[in-house]
Amino acid sequence: MITGVSAARLYGIRGLPPDDRLHLLVPNERQVSGTTLFIVIRTRRMPVPVVRDGLPLVPVARALVDAAVPLREADAVRAMFADAIQRGHCTPADLAIELAQVQRPYTALARSVLEEVTDGVRSAAEAWARRLVLRSGLPAPQWNVAVRRADGRLIGVADAWWDDVGLVWEIDSREWHLDPGSHDRDTRRQSGFAAEGIPVVHTRPSRLRTERAEVLDELMRAHANASRSPRPRVRTELWRPDVRRLSGSSSVA
Numbered sequence: 001m002i003t004g005v006s007a008a009r010l011y012g013i014r015g016l017p018p019d020d021r022l023h024l025l026v027p028n029e030r031q032v033s034g035t036t037l038f039i040v041i042r043t044r045r046m047p048v049p050v051v052r053d054g055l056p057l058v059p060v061a062r063a064l065v066d067a068a069v070p071l072r073e074a075d076a077v078r079a080m081f082a083d084a085i086q087r088g089h090c091t092p093a094d095l096a097i098e099l100a101q102v103q104r105p106y107t108a109l110a111r112s113v114l115e116e117v118t119d120g121v122r123s124a125a126e127a128w129a130r131r132l133v134l135r136s137g138l139p140a141p142q143w144n145v146a147v148r149r150a151d152g153r154l155i156g157v158a159d160a161w162w163d164d165v166g167l168v169w170e171i172d173s174r175e176w177h178l179d180p181g182s183h184d185r186d187t188r189r190q191s192g193f194a195a196e197g198i199p200v201v202h203t204r205p206s207r208l209r210t211e212r213a214e215v216l217d218e219l220m221r222a223h224a225n226a227s228r229s230p231r232p233r234v235r236t237e238l239w240r241p242d243v244r245r246l247s248g249s250s251s252v253a
Helices: 004-011 058-069 076-087 093-100 107-120 124-132 184-197 214-226
Strands: 022-027 039-041 050-052 053-055 142-148 152-164 167-171 200-203 235-238
Touching: 004 022, 004 053, 004 058, 004 076, 022 058, 058 076, 058 107, 058 142, 076 124, 093 107, 107 124, 124 142, 124 152, 124 167, 124 184, 124 214, 152 184, 167 214, 200 214
Parallel strands: 022 039, 167 200
Antiparallel strands: 050 053, 142 152, 142 235, 152 167
């Protein structure tokens, strides 16, 4: 059956690494070799296929983990994991179950990225931000948090939220939005935060790599200033999107 990048593409997942070869999952005992046109992945764990347009695909989580195995760049894994989760193709729990299977070699990078997305991170830029904060003296924020008024009405979803002081951190960039309307929605939610008296720090993703010290200084000063004022009277919850389920050499998965 079809797996890896090939299956993920047929599921409609975006942010995939460029690979036009067909990725095929075959039973371990089959003597099939890869070519320049397709990659063979042998397995002792053939899943129940999902049939799409007459084609047998592995389940989404299996496709993503198989696609992640040959990758060496964390951002490449983040991009496809985040897109799949954001748009409801699978959940972090689905990926965790797949990664927990025995005999899954070369999955250290996928496990590291899964730890990020389980923490609420939903983009490569947010992962850079999370890593930066974890190395600072600031308390760890929550990621992708729905901030609501006392009556329950949604104000907006904060990229990062310090609940102890009521501080929002927004990673501002059109590049990381999942659809063209997201930027307009971001503008509206930022106005909503301001209307409720919630302080917001804005950071461009590029600064998370080129101006780390300056960004941390801004965050620390903003956190200190927010601590001197009463915390905004808002409710919060982790934002969970609705889930709509739906290498030329060989390797064993």
